[in-house]
Amino acid sequence: MTTRTLREYLADPKGDGNPAPRELASLIEAMSDSCRTISYLVSRGALADVLGSAGTGNVQGEEQKQLDVLANDELMAMAKSTGVVAAAASEEEDDARAITPGAPYLLLFDPLDGSSNIEVNVSIGTIFSILPAKAGENAFLQSGRNQAAAGYCVYGPQTTLVLTLGQGVAAFTMDPPTGQFVQTGANIRIPEKTKEFAINMSNMRHWADPVRAYIDECLAGDAGPRAKNFNMRWIASMVADVHRVLTRGGVFMYPWDKREPGKPGKLRLMYEANPMSLLVEQAGGRSFDGTQQILDIQPTGLHQRVSVMLGSKEEVERLEALHSA
Ligand code: AHG
Ligand code: MN
Numbered sequence: 388m389t390t391r392t393l394r395e396y397l398a399d400p401k402g403d404g405n406p407a408p409r410e411l412a413s414l415i416e417a418m419s420d421s422c423r424t425i426s427y428l429v430s431r432g433a434l435a436d437v438l439g440s441a442g443t444g445n446v447q448g449e450e451q452k453q454l455d456v457l458a459n460d461e462l463m464a465m466a467k468s469t470g471v472v473a474a475a476a477s478e479e480e481d482d483a484r485a486i487t488p489g490a491p492y493l494l495l496f497d498p499l500d501g502s503s504n505i506e507v508n509v510s511i512g513t514i515f516s517i518l519p520a521k522a523g524e525n526a527f528l529q530s531g532r533n534q535a536a537a538g539y540c541v542y543g544p545q546t547t548l549v550l551t552l553g554q555g556v557a558a559f560t561m562d563p564p565t566g567q568f569v570q571t572g573a574n575i576r577i578p579e580k581t582k583e584f585a586i587n588m589s590n591m592r593h594w595a596d597p598v599r600a601y602i603d604e605c606l607a608g609d610a611g612p613r614a615k616n617f618n619m620r621w622i623a624s625m626v627a628d629v630h631r632v633l634t635r636g637g638v639f640m641y642p643w644d645k646r647e648p649g650k651p652g653k654l655r656l657m658y659e660a661n662p663m664s665l666l667v668e669q670a671g672g673r674s675f676d677g678t679q680q681i682l683d684i685q686p687t688g689l690h691q692r693v694s695v696m697l698g699s700k701e702e703v704e705r706l707e708a709l710h711s712a
């Protein structure tokens with residue numbers, strides 16, 4: 388395994404002697420600095436008095452935790468300090484913020500994913516998406532295919548940054564004594580065939596028929612049409628569930644359901660689904676919303692939600708077949 392640092396990786400990400408675009412590299416390095424800061428806060432938990440509610444709500448009507456707010460503020464300050472972010476948008480803020488006029492990139496983030504797991508010492512993370520800057524009010528409403536880079540940092544037993552610049556997926560583990568992100572994964576590929584699914588089963592009675600049919604097939608095991616036994620995992624931090632899928636395969640689903648039929652799903656397209664979908668596609672997987680590939684969705688709103696099914700190619704293709712049956 389290579390022992391390149393993130394900085395060294397960005398100086399030659401494809402191994403052909405060509406560096407990543409300078410301003411993009413500086414933004415990703417700054418992002419990794421913020422992830423180190425957030426990781427430190429997360430690791431200290433109660434000792435830093437950062438657990439629990441912030442006593443406020445966000446634009447989605449969700450309760451904000453102290454760490455949601457701290458991570459958001461850290462990332463917004465970072466976006467400003469880089470000088471390469473024209474505007475930034477966060478899951479935790481009502482509107483996008485104009486940052487540096489004329490700068491080349493737009494930054495979007497879910498500052499702290501898996502908020503319900505903060506107090507129980509279970510993995511959480513930060514998800515980010517970088518788009519090319521555009522003029523006009525709807526500059527952010529670009530499809531996921533336009534992303535210049537996307538990634539996440541999972542704060543788990545290790546702090547791991549997973550990144551794509553649109554040419555494969557690489558992983559970097561933070562080395563606590565130095566704080567350096569050191570490359571620990573290159574050209575990550577999701578196994579095409581797997582036997583693991585992730586979905587919140589408590590919503591089963593609300594699912595659409597094709598989702599129900601897919602999980603029924605999985606549960607039928609080797610006696611059913613899939614002729615294999617499946618295992619199930621649900622961490623309830625998308626970042627940790629997707630990290631497992633990228634590492635050893637499987638499918639992650641947070642599909643539309645009938646609880647609130649007018650709501651397309653729980654997860655957010657711009658802060659969660661698009662960056663994760665780019666990573667998954669770059670690792671050879673697929674990502675589907677029930678009608679199309681998630682990266683092909685033309686966004687209509689910064690905070691729009693979406694039905695999400697992503698992971699190993701064979702599993703997502705089975706879901707796609709059931710949705711078109
Ligand atoms: P966030 O903490 O950013 O609001 O996201 C939480 C999301 C996602 O990480 C996770 O997969 C899902 O919510 C869990 O939802 P349930 O509690 O409904 O299972
Ligand atoms: Mn989230």
Ligand code: MN
Nearest residue numbers: 497498499500
């Ligand atoms: Mn969040």
